[in-house]
Amino acid sequence: MAEPTQGRVIITVDDEHLGQIDKLASELRSAGVTVTNVMNTVGIISGEVSEEALEAVRAVSGVKAVEPERQMRAL
Amino acid sequence: LCLDSALRAKATAAGGLDLSAYLRGYRDGVNGLLAAVSKADPPAPSARRVPEVTQHLDDALGTWGLHATGVLQSPYTGAGVRVAALVDGLDMTHPDWVRRAVTVKSFVPGEPPHIGGISGTHYLGTAFGAMAPASGPRYACAPGASVFVAKVLDQSGVGTAACVLAGLQWAMQNGCRVILAPLGQDQRFDAFEILAGRALLSNCLVIAGSGNNARRPTDWGSVAYPAACRSVLGVASLDSSLNVASFSPRSSLPQPPEIDLAAPGMQLRSSTPLAGHYVAWSGSSTAAAYVAGIAALWAEANPQANARQLWDALTSHARQLLDSPLDVGVGLVQAPST
Numbered sequence: 001m002a003e004p005t006q007g008r009v010i011i012t013v014d015d016e017h018l019g020q021i022d023k024l025a026s027e028l029r030s031a032g033v034t035v036t037n038v039m040n041t042v043g044i045i046s047g048e049v050s051e052e053a054l055e056a057v058r059a060v061s062g063v064k065a066v067e068p069e070r071q072m073r074a075l
Numbered sequence: 076l077c078l079d080s081a082l083r084a085k086a087t088a089a090g091g092l093d094l095s096a097y098l099r100g101y102r103d104g105v106n107g108l109l110a111a112v113s114k115a116d117p118p119a120p121s122a123r124r125v126p127e128v129t130q131h132l133d134d135a136l137g138t139w140g141l142h143a144t145g146v147l148q149s150p151y152t153g154a155g156v157r158v159a160a161l162v163d164g165l166d167m168t169h170p171d172w173v174r175r176a177v178t179v180k181s182f183v184p185g186e187p188p189h190i191g192g193i194s195g196t197h198y199l200g201t202a203f204g205a206m207a208p209a210s211g212p213r214y215a216c217a218p219g220a221s222v223f224v225a226k227v228l229d230q231s232g233v234g235t236a237a238c239v240l241a242g243l244q245w246a247m248q249n250g251c252r253v254i255l256a257p258l259g260q261d262q263r264f265d266a267f268e269i270l271a272g273r274a275l276l277s278n279c280l281v282i283a284g285s286g287n288n289a290r291r292p293t294d295w296g297s298v299a300y301p302a303a304c305r306s307v308l309g310v311a312s313l314d315s316s317l318n319v320a321s322f323s324p325r326s327s328l329p330q331p332p333e334i335d336l337a338a339p340g341m342q343l344r345s346s347t348p349l350a351g352h353y354v355a356w357s358g359s360s361t362a363a364a365y366v367a368g369i370a371a372l373w374a375e376a377n378p379q380a381n382a383r384q385l386w387d388a389l390t391s392h393a394r395q396l397l398d399s400p401l402d403v404g405v406g407l408v409q410a411p412s413t
Contacts, residue, residue, distance in 0.1 A: 010236055012266045037237060041277075042244045042270045046237035065265045072239050072258045074163055074194040074232035075284050075299060075360045 006034070006048045008069035009057075013043035017062030021045070024062045031056045130316045133344070137213040139315045140201075140339030140365055146216050146372070149410035153217030153371030155378075158203060159246030160255040160367070161239055162195030163228035164188065166348035169196060170209035180245060181226040182238040191230035192348050197356055198257045199224065200346030201364035203371070211353055214345050216368025216410070219375070223249050228258060240270060247279050252374045252382065255367035256283040256307070257360030259299030271306035280382040282308045282367045284359030285334050287322040296324030298333040302363075305331045308386060311403045312340025312362040319402045323359060326401045335386075336393055337403035338365035366408050376411040 011033070017024055025038045025045055032053030037046045046069070049057055058066050131139035141147050165172065165179060167189065179188040203222050204215030225242030228234035239258065246254045254274065271281045281301070289296030302309035303326075311334045312320040320341050326333040340362035344355045366389065373388045374380065380388065393406035 008235070008237070010240065010266045012269050037241060039241060039244045041248055042240065042273055044240050044244075044266060044270060046240070064269065067264065067266055070236050070260055070262060070264070072228070072234050072236055072260050074228055075257060075259050075286055075358065 006050055008046070008048050009033075010067050010069055011045040011047065011057070011063060012065040012067075013045065013062055014064040018043045020062070024060070027060050028057060028063075031060055033057055132315070133212065135212055138344050140343050141213060141216070143315070143317065143339055144216070144365060144369060144408055145410040145412060146369065147213070148412060149372055150413070151372040151375045151411055152206065152219030153203065153368065153375050154219035156217070156220050156253065156371045156374040157223065157249060157251045158217070158220045158253040158255070158367065158371050159223040159225060159249070159251040160195065160199050160202065161225050161227045161242045161246070161258060162198060163193060163230060163232050164191030164195050164226045165199050165224045166192045166196045166346070169346050169348065170352060171200065171205035171346050172196070175205075175222070177222045177224055178249070179224040179226065180242075182242045182245070183226055183229050183234060186226070186229055188224070188226050191226065191228070193230070194232055194257070194360070195224065195226070195228075196348050197345045197354070198255065198360050198364040201343060201361055202255055202368035204346055208346075209352070211344065214343070214353075216365060217371035220368075220371045223251055234258070236264070236266065240266065243270060243274065243281070247274055247277055251279055252385065253367050253370045254279055254281045255364060256281055256301060257363050259283060259286060259302060261297065261299060264300045264304070267301040268304040268306060271301060271304050275306050275382045275386075278382045280308060280370060280385050281306070282310065282363050282370060284361075284363035285309050285311050286324050287312075287359050289322050289324040291319070291321045296322075298324050298326055302359075303333040308336060308366065308389070309334045309404070310359065310363045310366045311337040312357070312359050313337050313396075313403070313407065314341040315339070317396055317407060319398045320357065322357070323402065325399075329401060332400070332404055334402065335404040336366055336390060336408050337396060337406060338362040338408045340365075369408050369410050372410050
């Protein structure tokens with residue numbers, strides 16, 4: 001069986017959970033996220049997750065948005 | 076010739092109309108239509124002041140952009156104000172940057188801070204470069220600012236949102252009051268909106284160019300993200316006659332405005348790592364760099380002002396323009412005069 005496709009994501013933490021971002025990061029790991037960076041000051045977690053696990057990640061309390069990683073360019 | 080005979084046939088069919096009168100009417104109609112779609116569309120409120128029509132020029136004192144924004148008359152230089160830029164790097168060996176104390180950090184995996192800087196050196200020059208360049212007239216808005224450079228794009232000018240957001244966080248942690256984000260992409264991006272809102276609350280004003288994808292007067296383009304975010308100050312580009320640049324996109328909605336302000340964005344000289352050390356460029360990030368540099372002047376003039384007050388100072392002192400607010404926001408950014 002093929003490995004599930006892993007996609008890079010940007011996870012935004014809601015205002016209420018900004019102070020508990022490390023706890024949230026470990027809950028996200030349990031939900032299937034490979035965390036690459038926890039940005040405490042701004043409340044962003046970047047990482048990788050399979051499409052199958054996305055719904056569970058979105059349901060974690062404190063997650064405001066899960067968006068696909070994207071390319072940015074000099075304008 | 077084909078067109079002429081077709082029109083002649085049409086004129087004859089219309090009942091023996093005088094051909095030259097027909098063509099004159101046709102010409103006037105097309106010119107009127109062109110003027111209507113390329114200028115005041117939607118119609119500007121009748122109370123709008125019509126500014127004097129002048130073309131600003133480069134001279135021995137400075138670039139046309141510095142003249143148009145009042146920077147050369149301003150007593151401020153951004154002295155003591157911490158500012159940041161999220162770019163592809165900065166050429167620290169450039170004669171105008173080599174003696175400058177600048178903090179640089181790379182967020183790009185595998186690329187050290189001194190690699191890249193083709194676009195970053197130009198934007199940083201416009202916003203925060205030298206008071207007296209090694210050669211030529213002044214081109215920088217805020218030469219006194221204390222500069223932090225987050226290298227978030229690789230040497231080809233491309234990066235990931237994760238790197239950009241990490242660079243933005245670093246700028247906030249360093250107490251930067253003004254953050255120039257001369258980058259973007261086309262899709263809506265909630266993380267950036269939320270983060271820019273948090274930056275405003277932490278006294279960091281994020282400024283971005285609206286993009287270059289319009290082809291006026293046939294295509295109005297769309298405003299790039301993050302400029303389109305409500306909490307990011309989005310900047311349109313002007314030419315030296317203070318008309319909106321042909322590549323500058325239009326806001327899709329009047330409220331909340333995607334474009335907040337306008338600034339010089341055509342044919343502006345600044346520092347470059349390329350041969351010759353200076354080059355004139357056009358683009359929305361140059362316009363954003365003007366607003367970032369002038370924001371540093373307002374920040375020096377108002378040391379206690381928070382980010383929202385800085386935003387209000389920039390927008391409330393803007394000079395009204397002829398183009399629609401959908402194109403230029405509240406108008407042309409102006410430096411503090413006292």
